[in-house]
Amino acid sequence: MRYWDYYIVLESDFLACRRYVEFSSANLGTYSVEFMHLLFAASTEAEIVLKQLCTRLGEKDAATIVQWRSTLEPKLNLSSFRVQNIIMSIDMSPFPEWQTVNSPSWWLAYNGVKHNRSLKFENATLLNCINALAGLFVANLYHEHEAFKGADLEPQSCLFKPILSSRPLISRQLGVVGYSLPNAHKLGAS
Numbered sequence: 001m002r003y004w005d006y007y008i009v010l011e012s013d014f015l016a017c018r019r020y021v022e023f024s025s026a027n028l029g030t031y032s033v034e035f036m037h038l039l040f041a042a043s044t045e046a047e048i049v050l051k052q053l054c055t056r057l058g059e060k061d062a063a064t065i066v067q068w069r070s071t072l073e074p075k076l077n078l079s080s081f082r083v084q085n086i087i088m089s090i091d092m093s094p095f096p097e098w099q100t101v102n103s104p105s106w107w108l109a110y111n112g113v114k115h116n117r118s119l120k121f122e123n124a125t126l127l128n129c130i131n132a133l134a135g136l137f138v139a140n141l142y143h144e145h146e147a148f149k150g151a152d153l154e155p156q157s158c159l160f161k162p163i164l165s166s167r168p169l170i171s172r173q174l175g176v177v178g179y180s181l182p183n184a185h186k187l188g189a190s
Helices: 002-019 033-056 065-076 096-100 105-115 117-123 126-143 145-149
Strands: 082-085 090-092 160-163 169-171 175-178
Touching: 002 033, 002 126, 033 065, 033 105, 033 126, 065 096, 082 126, 090 126, 105 117, 105 126, 126 145, 126 160
Parallel strands: none
Antiparallel strands: 082 090, 082 160, 169 175
């Protein structure tokens, strides 16, 4: 679970920013060097995990977000996956643009800041960081879907929880065991 562990580190670093910027709708446009750093880290890690998911689905040569979308969206339907931001009490969808064959807004912001920092630095915002972390969170849930199904994905996220329409998996001896992610069976075992 190396990918999950790194996600938790990034989430912890992000949550430390609350000491300086209140996580509220009024501050979603706030940008900073720290948000840039976290946007880069979360987006780069999302790239790694999304590539892993593509490989598990049989597409070993998927190298761009367009290729990831064309591999993952038809099989996993990530554009409809929603998470709740626990801190801000808002529901989010990190990949809604994949439904219309576009790149996620946080990915475009990441690339803009990375390739043209002098003109795009203002895109290193609280909102783009939250969305990039949400994208990484969802990618990790699918990457570790067997652990999530068995309620073994620890430590739990302090920032997000998935919004699932499925019922929890229940064991008579143990109670709630975990949750099944939509279409995760297409990935096979982790």
